[in-house]
Amino acid sequence: MRARDTVTAAVLLIGDELLSGRTRDVNLGHIAERLTAVGIDLREARFVPDVEDEIVAALDVLRARYDYVFTTGGIGPTHDDITADCVAKALGRELYLHPDIESIIRRREAPPEVMASRLRMARVPEGAALLENPFGPHGFRIENVFVMAGIPRVMHAMLTSAIGRLEGGKPVRSRSITAFVTESQVASPLGQLQARYPDLDIGSYPFSRGDRFGTSLVARGTDVAALEALAAEIRALVEGVGGEIVEEGDG
C-alpha cells in the first residue's frame, strides 16, 4: 500500500463476448458501486479479449498504477479460460492445484476427461489466498490482484470475500440534487462552485423524462461538512434559475 489518503483501484474485464456484443457487461457497475461504498476510488476499467498478451500487458500496467486490481472472467474450465495463467505469468509465479478448490471440484463425480477440465479451475498462483464462492470453485487474491468469475452472482460472492480483505480509504459521500433544469442553465455557476470547492467533485448528469429535460447535480467527497455547504449552494443555484427540484439524495 502506498502511503496516502486515497486508495485506488482498477477493474480488468476479460472476455471476447464482452467486446463482440454477445454479452452485455453488468459487472463493472456493480463493482464500481461496491468499491465506492467502502471508500475505494475506482480510477479506470479496461475490457480486453481472451488473448494472453493483452491480458498480461493490462495487468502489468494496472497493478503498478493502482492499489488494487479486480479482474472478472476467464476462470472457467475451457480452453479460452486463461486468466489464472496470465496472472501467474504477469507476477512470475507458478500455478498449482489448490487442495481446497480441488476437493470442492471432486465432490461432484465426472468422467476423467471432464474432471481434468474442471480441475483447471483449481489452479492458482503460488501464495494466493482464496476468495470464497458458495456456488463452487473459489477465486483468488495474489499480491494486489483479485481474480473473480465473470458470472455475476458468482462474482458478487467473490467480491464480498475480497472486500473483507481490503484496507479502505476514507468513505466517499455524496449529495445529489435532481431538478428540471438544463445543464446549460447551471454550467457556468457550477464551474465557479467547483473552483471554490477544489477538494470536492461536482458532476452533472442530464436526463429526459417524457418531454422534459433535467439534470442531476452530484457533489462527492470525504469532507461531510464541506459537502453539506456545497449542496446548499447548489440548491440555491438551481432555485435561483427557477429549476424545479424533484429529488434530493445522500450517499
Next chain:
Amino acid sequence: MRARDTVTAAVLLIGDELLSGRTRDVNLGHIAERLTAVGIDLREARFVPDVEDEIVAALDVLRARYDYVFTTGGIGPTHDDITADCVAKALGRELYLHPDIESIIRRREAPPEVMASRLRMARVPEGAALLENPFGPHGFRIENVFVMAGIPRVMHAMLTSAIGRLEGGKPVRSRSITAFVTESQVASPLGQLQARYPDLDIGSYPFSRGDRFGTSLVARGTDVAALEALAAEIRALVEGVGGEIVEEGDG
C-alpha cells in the same frame, strides 16, 4: 487504414459517473453489437474519469493501435465536459466554433451566460466532420477518432452517422448452440476443435436457469462454410455427451 483483412476498433468511455457506480454504462454493449454487425472487430474498451491527462493518454494509445476509436461522454456544456479539448490536444489541433452546430444551438434562446455554456458544445477540432444528432448538437469525427455523446439515445444517433462513414472489414458471422451441458463436459473436445479450426473463434458461456446449468457454445468467423462445418461438429459433440440442445442461432 492499415492494409489487412480485419478492421479494428477501441471504445473509450469517459466519465467519473461510470467509475463511481452512479451511472451504469449501457453504451459499450450497444457499440460492440453494432460494430460486430458491420464486420469491425472491437478489440479493447477503456473507462476513464473526466481527467485530461487520463483521456489524452488513452486516446494516444488507442488511436495508434486500432483503426478506429469511438469515445462516449464529456461533450456537454459543463466544466467537466472536456472531451473535445482532450481530442484536440491529443491530435495537435485547435478547437473552433463550428457554424452548423452553433446555429443549431442558437435556435433556442437563452441568457448570455447560459448561451456561452451551451456554445461549448459547438467546439470541434479543425478539420472535423460532423456526426449528426437529430436531438441537438452534433458529435464529430477527426482522423480516426469518433466523438459521441454519453446519453444513450444521442449516442445511438451519432453512431449511426459514424457507421455510415466507416470502411468495414468482412462481416463476422456466428453460429450458437445452447444446451443443458456443463462447460466441463465439453471443455476438452472443444479445445481440440479450436485447434482444428484456427481461423474461427469458439467461445463457451455458462448460464443457469432455475436449478439447471447450461452452456452456450458460439463459433465466430468470416468463413461461412467453415463455420457451418464447425457448428455441425459442436452439435455432435454436445449430443455425444447427452446434452439437451435448447436453442440454435445464426448471427
